[in-house]
Amino acid sequence: IEMNKNKEVIAKLRLSNKKLHQELAVAKGQAGDEEVILSAFNAQSRNEVSLVRSGMLSQEKVIAKYDQKVCEMIKQYNALCHKTSSKEKNIKQLQTDLQQMKDDARVTETGAAGESESAQMLRVLEN
Numbered sequence: 001i002e003m004n005k006n007k008e009v010i011a012k013l014r015l016s017n018k019k020l021h022q023e024l025a026v027a028k029g030q031a032g033d034e035e036v037i038l039s040a041f042n043a044q045s046r047n048e049v050s051l052v053r054s055g056m057l058s059q060e061k062v063i064a065k066y067d068q069k070v071c072e073m074i075k076q077y078n079a080l081c082h083k084t085s086s087k088e089k090n091i092k093q094l095q096t097d098l099q100q101m102k103d104d105a106r107v108t109e110t111g112a113a114g115e116s117e118s119a120q121m122l123r124v125l126e127n
Helices: 003-038 045-052 059-111 115-127
Strands: none
Touching: none
């Protein structure tokens, strides 16, 4: 009888211990999340977080502020993407122009020496 009671007590304690471990894991996870969030913000942001917690600053104002910052960064990113795209197009155009100039120079060199068929045909037609 005594052994059965002890087994029941042990089972209850194990169950209680398991629940406490789960609660501790959740608490550690939340504390870890908070540390990550705070490390992502600078000192001014930490002050804002403390002001929100104290009730002196509304969450909506802080969210609106950071939403505006995000929008500005997206706008800057889009401008940089457009600038990059324009410069890449310009580079492609310049490379095409360079290749055309090289081809023209090659044709001129072979034409001056009288070696190409088109140059010979041109001279025949001119005469």
